[in-house]
Amino acid sequence: MARVALRSLVPSRLRTAGGKDGPVPKDVPEPEPDPPRGRRVGAVLVRVLATGFAFVFMVAFAVVLARLTLQPSPASEALTHSNLHPGRSLRAYLDQPELRDAVKQIGGNLLLGVPFGVLVPVVAPRARGLLRVLALTATVMLLVELAQGSMVTGRAFDIDDVILNTAGALVGYLFIGRRLGRAVHARAGSG
Template identity: 65%
Template structure:
């Protein structure tokens, strides 16, 4: 009987082993500990504020459809008027200047001839006039044909049209000749028109 009384029970040993572990703190204590600020010597974690949305990231409001139709009609009317003016300036015969005109296939020859003129006004008229003739292409073509938006497409289309005009001048019109420098100046004018107004106007109409 004495030996049986001194022997510890298995259940009592298991309960003693479990009681050796520290009790688990309740959920509220863990939450308070997590919310405590960091120690002065430790590195504090900074929370970056959310960035404010920039105005450029906002979606652009498209124009109402009546304004789009009106813009397309105005662009078409200006394009027709420009075509008439272009035909009058480039395809109208000039018998008086027949002996003065000659075909130019070397880029830069006509430009040097324009700049060598004694009157600066004449040089400005020749160079500026060809530049101005190309500006409507850069402004109106992207509006009328959305598929041509982009600098390379506008320049390519302008160069093709002006090459056709110059070929018609040299082959069919009296007193006119093909000049590659005119094509270069017209294409440069189209680039200026596209960068200044054509790109923005096309986005406003077709966005």
């Protein structure tokens, strides 16, 4: 009983993290007080709005992706062929006489993956992290290419498209998505 009474007189900074009396090591920071309730509610509201906006943008992106990749192209049916060898289409793009055509093909496929790298960490917080974003992007793009190659007239499966789309997601994640995901979901567990 006397120990409890004495303990209440000892400042908390002199107690160790384990609750025993004694000085706290210098490298152990003082626990921060909980933010006021209004600030927590505001943070949750911002998180919900940012996630909702990112979700709407992701749905819009999915519609654009479907229109760009799953629209039939009967005029190019005789020109298309599947590519299962990484790098083959890239070499063909770079061998074209017009540099503009190569930039359009390679740059377009890279840009198509960027929204995944930016939006996935916001929309799906459990999918945050470089490897998870890349795996999710590669899986989605592989499914798009499989659908394109098997069901769409004038389109073919191309593994280089999957690689370029995934590389675009990497760029989007490293430049924007990682920071944006942390900003929106950083304190999801606290408060």
